[in-house]
Amino acid sequence: SSYAQVMEEMWDKGTGLKEHPNVGWFKDAKFGLFIHWGLYSKLAGKWNGKNYYGSGEWIMNQAKIPAAEYAKVASTFNPVNFNADEWAQLASDAGIKYLVITAKHHEGFAMFDSKASDFNIVKATPYGKDPMKALATATAKKNIRFGFYYSQFVDWHEPNGGRNSWDFDESKKNYASYYSQKAIPQLKELLTNYGPLGIVWFDLPGGLTKEETQKLVDSLHALQPQSLFSSRVGQGLGDYKDFGDSEIPDAPVKGAWESIYTHNDSWGYIEHDLNFKSPAAIIQLLAKVASKGGNLMLNVGPDGNGRIPYHSVKYLRETGKWLKKNGEAIYGTTYGFIPQQPWGVTTAKPGKLFLHVFSRPGNGKLLVPGFSNAVKAVYALGNRQSVSWKKAGNDLELQLPAFAQDAPNTVFVVEYTGAQP
Numbered sequence: 001s002s003y004a005q006v007m008e009e010m011w012d013k014g015t016g017l018k019e020h021p022n023v024g025w026f027k028d029a030k031f032g033l034f035i036h037w038g039l040y041s042k043l044a045g046k047w048n049g050k051n052y053y054g055s056g057e058w059i060m061n062q063a064k065i066p067a068a069e070y071a072k073v074a075s076t077f078n079p080v081n082f083n084a085d086e087w088a089q090l091a092s093d094a095g096i097k098y099l100v101i102t103a104k105h106h107e108g109f110a111m112f113d114s115k116a117s118d119f120n121i122v123k124a125t126p127y128g129k130d131p132m133k134a135l136a137t138a139t140a141k142k143n144i145r146f147g148f149y150y151s152q153f154v155d156w157h158e159p160n161g162g163r164n165s166w167d168f169d170e171s172k173k174n175y176a177s178y179y180s181q182k183a184i185p186q187l188k189e190l191l192t193n194y195g196p197l198g199i200v201w202f203d204l205p206g207g208l209t210k211e212e213t214q215k216l217v218d219s220l221h222a223l224q225p226q227s228l229f230s231s232r233v234g235q236g237l238g239d240y241k242d243f244g245d246s247e248i249p250d251a252p253v254k255g256a257w258e259s260i261y262t263h264n265d266s267w268g269y270i271e272h273d274l275n276f277k278s279p280a281a282i283i284q285l286l287a288k289v290a291s292k293g294g295n296l297m298l299n300v301g302p303d304g305n306g307r308i309p310y311h312s313v314k315y316l317r318e319t320g321k322w323l324k325k326n327g328e329a330i331y332g333t334t335y336g337f338i339p340q341q342p343w344g345v346t347t348a349k350p351g352k353l354f355l356h357v358f359s360r361p362g363n364g365k366l367l368v369p370g371f372s373n374a375v376k377a378v379y380a381l382g383n384r385q386s387v388s389w390k391k392a393g394n395d396l397e398l399q400l401p402a403f404a405q406d407a408p409n410t411v412f413v414v415e416y417t418g419a420q421p
């Protein structure tokens, strides 16, 4: 009951957003791929022979590189190994349902063909093609929803863009002219030239009043009425909630929301950051986020040649294999109505509670406290091997079979009658 009370509290707070009518696919999707790819990917965390750590896409800020000097990186940016179909195939193999890629990050460089600014991959690099066009086509072929990340306010290339105070005097900036000259025209290009978008992912809002933000949202939604805008558009607007980086809410939150995590420690490619989350860690993270009712959007950072790092490819593929067998316990589920336990977490569908067992109790006895519904059957997901169970008061006690921890978490299904609590 304490859990139900916590739920009520969270529900009162909920996401606080007016849900978009088209949010159903998003709530069922559960697993998205975030891609941070830009000029910073070529720098790979190094500048003037010095290694930088943290977030590779912040290197211009960390090294306080003057915009004119940083812009020269474009003249050697030539991702000849980029293959949109390979990226879409990897996402599909990984069980990914939507993909959001940086069209323009804080560095101000457009990874797409833009008439609003020549500082873009078609005009300013030897590569001379539009990878976003190829990726929009490739993801559509794999039925993966496609979306753009766009840093709408922070732009370190532009004298009037947000937050580059090492080159330009912040107090003299005219944000309105930055929005009207670059951000708004580029957002309109992205929402016009790449087909139907699932998501438009804004980041680090600023420089606009609530009314101006509402006006921007309305004008962009007019171009793509079906697309979902992330809450980082700012001013309490957005069609679903993004929690902070690497943040999962303590208790379940009803409504549409996502947690976002890096695969290693950086969003953008850093050559010397090999701290990649294992398949086990990814799957348990996915189960944890789903157990609270949300989506996990996991990020990979391709390098300057257009290659996704070896460990990201390998571990995403292994995650996909697990999802092939256990996806029923993730996709289309809602938050688990039994709170996180020492052994793992739960997700739910009507009449079914999925137990994600991260660590099997030594004696195989697994307690599901506060499970008051009538039990019809308990079995392992996949091979449906039945599991012996008994009600102990208001608790459900299972005797788990020995099972090879064939993957990070083995899932058991409790089929029950009666309404989901």
Ligand code: FHN
Pocket (backbone or CB within 6 Å): 055, 057, 058, 203, 204, 245, 260, 267
């Ligand atoms: O500053 C950015 C950062 O580079 C990265 O894009 C993350 C992803 O959520 N967003 C901002 C920090 O929260």
